[in-house]
Amino acid sequence: MTALMSEAGAPPAEEAKQALFNKLAARYGERFSRSEALRTQHANTLTWLKVQVPDAVLFAETTEEVSEALAACADARVPVIPFGAGSSLEGHLNAPFGGLSLDLSRMNGIGSVHESDLDCVVEAGVTRKQLNDYLRDAGLFFPVDPGADASLGGMAATRASGTNAVRYGTMRDAVLGLTAVLADGRIVKTGGRAKKSSAGYDLTRLLVGSEGTLGVITELTLKLFGIPETILAGVSTFKTLEGACNATIAALQMGLPLARIELLDEVQVRACNAYSKLSVPESPTLFVEFHGTEAGAREQVETFSEIAQAEGGGALEWAARPEDRSRLWQARHDAYWATKDLRPGADLIATDVCVPISALADCVIETKQDIDSLDLVAPIVGHVGDGNFHVMPMIDTESADERDRARLFLDRLIERALRFEGTCTGEHGVGQGKIGYLVAEHGEGVDVMVAIKKALDPLNILNPGKIFALDV
Amino acid sequence: MTALMSEAGAPPAEEAKQALFNKLAARYGERFSRSEALRTQHANTLTWLKVQVPDAVLFAETTEEVSEALAACADARVPVIPFGAGSSLEGHLNAPFGGLSLDLSRMNGIGSVHESDLDCVVEAGVTRKQLNDYLRDAGLFFPVDPGADASLGGMAATRASGTNAVRYGTMRDAVLGLTAVLADGRIVKTGGRAKKSSAGYDLTRLLVGSEGTLGVITELTLKLFGIPETILAGVSTFKTLEGACNATIAALQMGLPLARIELLDEVQVRACNAYSKLSVPESPTLFVEFHGTEAGAREQVETFSEIAQAEGGGALEWAARPEDRSRLWQARHDAYWATKDLRPGADLIATDVCVPISALADCVIETKQDIDSLDLVAPIVGHVGDGNFHVMPMIDTESADERDRARLFLDRLIERALRFEGTCTGEHGVGQGKIGYLVAEHGEGVDVMVAIKKALDPLNILNPGKIFALDV
Numbered sequence: 030m031t032a033l034m035s036e037a038g039a040p041p042a043e044e045a046k047q048a049l050f051n052k053l054a055a056r057y058g059e060r061f062s063r064s065e066a067l068r069t070q071h072a073n074t075l076t077w078l079k080v081q082v083p084d085a086v087l088f089a090e091t092t093e094e095v096s097e098a099l100a101a102c103a104d105a106r107v108p109v110i111p112f113g114a115g116s117s118l119e120g121h122l123n124a125p126f127g128g129l130s131l132d133l134s135r136m137n138g139i140g141s142v143h144e145s146d147l148d149c150v151v152e153a154g155v156t157r158k159q160l161n162d163y164l165r166d167a168g169l170f171f172p173v174d175p176g177a178d179a180s181l182g183g184m185a186a187t188r189a190s191g192t193n194a195v196r197y198g199t200m201r202d203a204v205l206g207l208t209a210v211l212a213d214g215r216i217v218k219t220g221g222r223a224k225k226s227s228a229g230y231d232l233t234r235l236l237v238g239s240e241g242t243l244g245v246i247t248e249l250t251l252k253l254f255g256i257p258e259t260i261l262a263g264v265s266t267f268k269t270l271e272g273a274c275n276a277t278i279a280a281l282q283m284g285l286p287l288a289r290i291e292l293l294d295e296v297q298v299r300a301c302n303a304y305s306k307l308s309v310p311e312s313p314t315l316f317v318e319f320h321g322t323e324a325g326a327r328e329q330v331e332t333f334s335e336i337a338q339a340e341g342g343g344a345l346e347w348a349a350r351p352e353d354r355s356r357l358w359q360a361r362h363d364a365y366w367a368t369k370d371l372r373p374g375a376d377l378i379a380t381d382v383c384v385p386i387s388a389l390a391d392c393v394i395e396t397k398q399d400i401d402s403l404d405l406v407a408p409i410v411g412h413v414g415d416g417n418f419h420v421m422p423m424i425d426t427e428s429a430d431e432r433d434r435a436r437l438f439l440d441r442l443i444e445r446a447l448r449f450e451g452t453c454t455g456e457h458g459v460g461q462g463k464i465g466y467l468v469a470e471h472g473e474g475v476d477v478m479v480a481i482k483k484a485l486d487p488l489n490i491l492n493p494g495k496i497f498a499l500d501v
Numbered sequence: 502m503t504a505l506m507s508e509a510g511a512p513p514a515e516e517a518k519q520a521l522f523n524k525l526a527a528r529y530g531e532r533f534s535r536s537e538a539l540r541t542q543h544a545n546t547l548t549w550l551k552v553q554v555p556d557a558v559l560f561a562e563t564t565e566e567v568s569e570a571l572a573a574c575a576d577a578r579v580p581v582i583p584f585g586a587g588s589s590l591e592g593h594l595n596a597p598f599g600g601l602s603l604d605l606s607r608m609n610g611i612g613s614v615h616e617s618d619l620d621c622v623v624e625a626g627v628t629r630k631q632l633n634d635y636l637r638d639a640g641l642f643f644p645v646d647p648g649a650d651a652s653l654g655g656m657a658a659t660r661a662s663g664t665n666a667v668r669y670g671t672m673r674d675a676v677l678g679l680t681a682v683l684a685d686g687r688i689v690k691t692g693g694r695a696k697k698s699s700a701g702y703d704l705t706r707l708l709v710g711s712e713g714t715l716g717v718i719t720e721l722t723l724k725l726f727g728i729p730e731t732i733l734a735g736v737s738t739f740k741t742l743e744g745a746c747n748a749t750i751a752a753l754q755m756g757l758p759l760a761r762i763e764l765l766d767e768v769q770v771r772a773c774n775a776y777s778k779l780s781v782p783e784s785p786t787l788f789v790e791f792h793g794t795e796a797g798a799r800e801q802v803e804t805f806s807e808i809a810q811a812e813g814g815g816a817l818e819w820a821a822r823p824e825d826r827s828r829l830w831q832a833r834h835d836a837y838w839a840t841k842d843l844r845p846g847a848d849l850i851a852t853d854v855c856v857p858i859s860a861l862a863d864c865v866i867e868t869k870q871d872i873d874s875l876d877l878v879a880p881i882v883g884h885v886g887d888g889n890f891h892v893m894p895m896i897d898t899e900s901a902d903e904r905d906r907a908r909l910f911l912d913r914l915i916e917r918a919l920r921f922e923g924t925c926t927g928e929h930g931v932g933q934g935k936i937g938y939l940v941a942e943h944g945e946g947v948d949v950m951v952a953i954k955k956a957l958d959p960l961n962i963l964n965p966g967k968i969f970a971l972d973v
Contacts, residue, residue, distance in 0.1 A: 145750050145859035146888075188699040199697050201706070202674065217945045223855040224887045225671050226924035227660040227710055229931055229939050229968055230950045234673070234706035238699055255756045278617050284727045284792075286758070320756075322804075325797055332794075383695040387617035415696045416618075452698035459701055467701050474689045477957065478702040484956035485949065496701055 042106065046127075049105035050085055053098070053129075060088040071112050071130040073123040077376045077426050077435070078461055083110055083124035088132045092208055092216055092247040095131065099245065099490075100214030102129055108493050111241040113180030114156055117187055118379045119460025121240055125494035131245060133182055139163050140248075147253045148205055148222055153182025153246050160251075169253045172197035175456065176362040182246045187458040188238030192289045192361065195281075195414030196320070199456070200237055203252050209236050209244035212486035222250055235481070240458055241492035243485050257320035260288075261330055262354040263347040265337045267313045270294070270397075272341040274390035276315065277413045279336045281386070285329055289318040290414040291361055294397065297368070297408035304367030305360035315342070315413070316361050318354075364410045368421045372406055375423040378435055380462075382446035383417040383455025392449050393418060399441055403434045417455035443469065459496045467496065514578065518599075521577035522557055525570070525601075532560040543584050543602040545595040549848045549898050549907070550933055555582055555596035560604045564680055564688055564719040567603065571717065571962075572686030574601055580965050583713040585652030586628055589659055590851045591932025593712055597966035603717060605654055611635050612720075619725045620677055620694055625654025625718050632723075641725045644669035647928065648834040654718045659930040660710030664761045664833065667753075667886030668792070671928070672709055675724050681708050681716035684958035694722055707953070712930055713964035715957050729792035732760075733802055734826040735819040737809045739785045742766070742869075744813040746862035748787065749885045751808045753858070757801055761790040762886040763833055766869065769840070769880035776839030777832035787814070787885070788833050790826075836882045837893070844878055844895040850907055852934075854918035855889040855927025864921050865890060871913055875906045889927035915941065931968045939968065 053061045062068075063085045072082040084107075089095045102109050108128030115122060124130065136152035137159060143149065144167055151160060158178045160171050173184060175191035183189075185207065190199035197203070206220025219232035236244055267273040273292055280287055293301065295311045302309055315337070319329040334345050348354040360367075369377055384392045393409060400407045400420070411418030422438060424431040443453045443466045453459075453466035468475050479497055482489075489499055525533045534540075535557045544554040556579075561567045574581050580600030587594060596602065608624035609631060615621065616639055623632060630650045632643050645656060647663035655661075657679065662671035669675070678692025691704035708716055739745040745764055752759055765773065767783045774781060787809070791801040806817050820826040832839075841849055856864045865881060872879045872894070883890030894910060896903040915925045915938045925931075925938035940947050951969055954961075961971055 143857065143859060145754070146857040147753065148857070188703075190697055194697060198674075201697070201703065202670075211949070215945055215948075217949055219943075219946055221924055221942070222857045222922040223889075223924040223927065224858070225662055225666060225673070225855055225889060225927050227926045227928050227930040228924045228935070228942055229710070229947065230715075230953060231660075231673065231703075231706045231710050232946055232949055234703045235953075238701070238703050243702075255754050257756060281619065282617070282727050284729060322800065324800060328794065328796060383697055385615065385618040385620070385694045386696070387615060417695075417697060450694040452693055452695040452700045454699045455695065455697050456699050458699040463700070470693075470700055471691075472689075473687060474691055474704055475701065476687075477683070477689055477704055480956045481702060481707075481953055484952045 045105040046084070046107050049101055049107055052101065053085070053087055057087060062086050068130070071115070071122060071132065073120045075116065075118050075379065076120050076462060077378050077424070078120040078123065081123040081125050083130040084127045086130045086132055088135050090135050092210065095210045095245050095247050096214045096216050098129070098131060099210050099212065103213050103488060103490055106488060106490065108490050109245070110492050111186065111245045113154060113183030114178060116177035116179045117183060117460065118457045119462040121187065121458060121460040121492070121495055123461060125461070133247065134180065136247060142167060142169070144169065146222065147255070148250055149253055150248065150250050151181055152248055153180060155181050157181060157184065164253065168256050170256050171203070171251055172254055173200055173203050176365070181249055181251065185237050185246050185249055186239065186241050188456070190412070190456045192291055192412060194412060195290060196286055196288045197254060201234060204233055204237050204249055205252055206233055206250040207236060207246050208248035209246050211244050212488065212491050217244070220250065238458070240460065240495050242482060242496055243491065245491070259323045259326040260318065260320055260354065261326045261347060262318040262357055263345045264309055264357065265315045265317065265345045266310045266343040267315065268341045270313045270393055271390040273313045273315050274386070274413060276337045276340040276342055278386055279340070280333055281414060285332055286321070287317065287414050288320040289316065291316040292411040292413035292418065294393070294409040297364060297410045300367040300371050300408055301360045301364060304370050305363055307360055316357060364408070365421070368408050368423065371408070372423040376426045378422045378424065379419065379457070380439060380442065381417060381419045381455050381457050382442060382451055382453060383415060384446050384449040384451030386416040388449035388451065389413060389416050389418070392445055392451070395445055396420060396442060399438060403438050405434060405438060415455065416451065461495060464496065464498050517577040518556065518579050521573055521579055524573065525557070525559055529559060534558050540602070543587070543594060543604065545592045547588065547590050547851065548592050548934060549850050549896070550592040550595065553595040553597050555602040556599045558602045558604055560607050562607050564682065567682045567717050567719050568686045568688050570601070570603060571682050571684065575685050575960060575962055578960060578962065580962050581717070582964050583658065583717045585626060585655030586650060588649035588651045589655060589932065590929045591934040593659065593930060593932040593964070593967055595933060597933070605719065606652065608719060614639060614641070616641065618694065619727070620722055621725055622720065622722050623653055624720055625652060627653050629653060629656065636725065640728050642728050643675070643723055644726055645672055645675050648837070653721055653723065657709050657718050657721055658711065658713050660928070662884070662928045664763055664884060666884060667762055668758055668760045669726060673706060676705055676709050676721055677724055678705055678722040679708060679718050680720035681718050683716050684960065684963050689716070692722065710930070712932065712967050714954060714968055715963065717963070731795045731798040732790065732792055732826065733798045733819060734790040734829055735817045736781055736829065737787045737789065737817045738782045738815040739787065740813045742785045742865055743862040745785045745787050746858070746885060748809045748812040748814055750858055751812070752805055753886060757804055758793070759789065759886050760792040761788065763788040764883040764885040764890070766865070766881040769836055769882045772839040772843050772880055773832045773836060776842050777835055779832055788829060836880070840880050840893045840895065843880070847895040848898045850894045850896065851891065851929070852911060852914065853889060853891045853927050853929050854914060854923055854925060855887060856918050856921040856923030858888040860921035860923065861885060861888045861890070864917055864923070867917055868892060868914060871910060875910050877906060877910060887927065888923065933967060936968065936970050
């Protein structure tokens, strides 16, 4: 981060900052804190990037408070880093220039649920599990599921997706509208409750994925779905990665409405077997799930079984009971922790890329060869229906050699994904970790992004040092 | 448009403009024209707004030519109005400040079709019918269907949707990436071929729906779908509008994957019967279509029939043969022309709004009452699965009284849609016709849009006078 720090120019005037913090302390009492433990907890924890703690933490409870805080921070030229559940993976929560971590976790009210319209309005701090618990009795659910119990505001800010995206889309699709506070404290409402609109620029989609650099999302209108009548899930083991990828392509091409289809390589299966007490054969494996009517879901199962077998897949093992299904998907979601157990004490680098699905098998195979050639331990797990996969190298960050090999691995991974016409991140975002890769991917497009950033946040106080390396 | 003209300030220096046109004429020969017929044909024709012809027309054939033209126009401060197929409805093609109509219809090359990835790359001038003819043999189709055979670049620019959107989404969802030329001639590529990405701001979605005010779209990467094994279509007649709306809500809530569901009021049914030689009973009617496997589609039909009957719908009349199905949907798509026949010689105002689906019945009923109270002829047809409906008042634009009544009708229609938490346009866009309504809908959000516009097109040469009333 030295490069970033040197670009920062002079730090925000210490005096103005202290005056601001005194003002916030007086105004918010114990909701404002400078305790070291709290500040550290609010910096980045889930990556191998260096932790950079903010100067202070404020727990906001309303959009108006966020507006007031932002206006005050803008006056004092103090950076603001929005914080939801702390589960982001690319250093989004670090404070390279210091500043205020604005914690929205107490903004966890669930407003109106409109059952007929299949939408609801929530505050940004509500987590996806809180929302789904709340919706269950109404027979509805919110499908975007990145694994972690992330806050919905954070999920929108990073354009999260996960296992259900192949059927239900990502946060790009799930957010109908939102309330955001701009860098100067202005409150804007974007989108609305209509299912579609051609009324002007799509500010909703601009804010989704902007990682807190254009505005602080405080409220969201989300698209919901009815809980399907029948859910069937199962596991299919393949001889080869190509077989698993080709089965996925064939199923998508015939329009089979796969609800989830997850690829685990043999290393990841071994880790999950050990961590989650499963006994899946240790070879490339697809975890699949189908949603539909009783008859519809059964028909999908049969069709998929035929496709899988034609591509060298074994018979599908079905988890008929809900508790078996939950156990299966819990194991998939625990891949992160299972991987950690592969090399206790090591640091896990969670990274992801996404490529056109036809390139997935080649890209994964080349990646595995590179893992071997660099002598890394790095399981692979992927949202194969989207061409999106995660690699999780486990390294000792104290070792310069291991750090170098990991960096080389990441460089080559992104270069490979871009060569296959893919993207440097399918769902984790840019944060601090992928600033250089974003330029490699979008070139001139990054200048356009920067022009927008400068137009909406001329002082660069909103989550500076993320997405771009700009002067503060 | 007087208000807009007066805001324009001084017209572009006549001398610079003439020099530019001389240069373009020398460079492009017969592909550059100042003929009055051609210029008139390139101005807005499908609305009741005053026609404002451009000064000249250029047929571009490559992205590089568009870049060159835009750089030259920027130098001379001459506005550029992108033109595709000329089927937009809110005055998007008018030239209130004169300038160059940049016709992209010759950029109609279809590049790579990636069958495994279900995507393709096309030039902006390709129309949706051209693309679907091309794709048919591969068993693929592009679903967005606004009725008119619009250009795909124009459809992206106006965020078009149409009858299939309830199942397959709008242009917002259909465009994976695009190439656009910015106001200064820079060429940017946004998005890519990966199915999803978290790599920076969503410039693709920013350009989709920007109506040529932020960039000229020259190439698109589009999402495709496999042609379904079975397509079943039919007609169900209801006693009341509420019944038809409630049947739609019930079907959506249970997750029935409706491919199309269109509501026609009794006035529109009468018009379509007369124009398309149908014999549908003249009461509120749903045209529906289901896509799936043979068994899946049949199951959907049965489920929908039960739902419709529970809401007072008549037995579903099925069009089993493809030619009957085509005839049915052709009749739906000819609603515009059928309406024109209701009052020969009159001008048709094509407008649309979109509301949360739970509000649709109330909004349509209030709208019909207002049509009666204003003594207008105005059939209603709607993409009911999205809460989006069209009203088509037929007026004599020579009559000041009729114009006044139409204006009052539109004002109240939008006020009503916003009161129901809807939007002033579901799919036609803002253009010139809805500039004031956009402010009513988005308030402070419009300031944000303007800040982006100014950052990316500081000279306001890209389609000026659309979406916003800005000084040139």
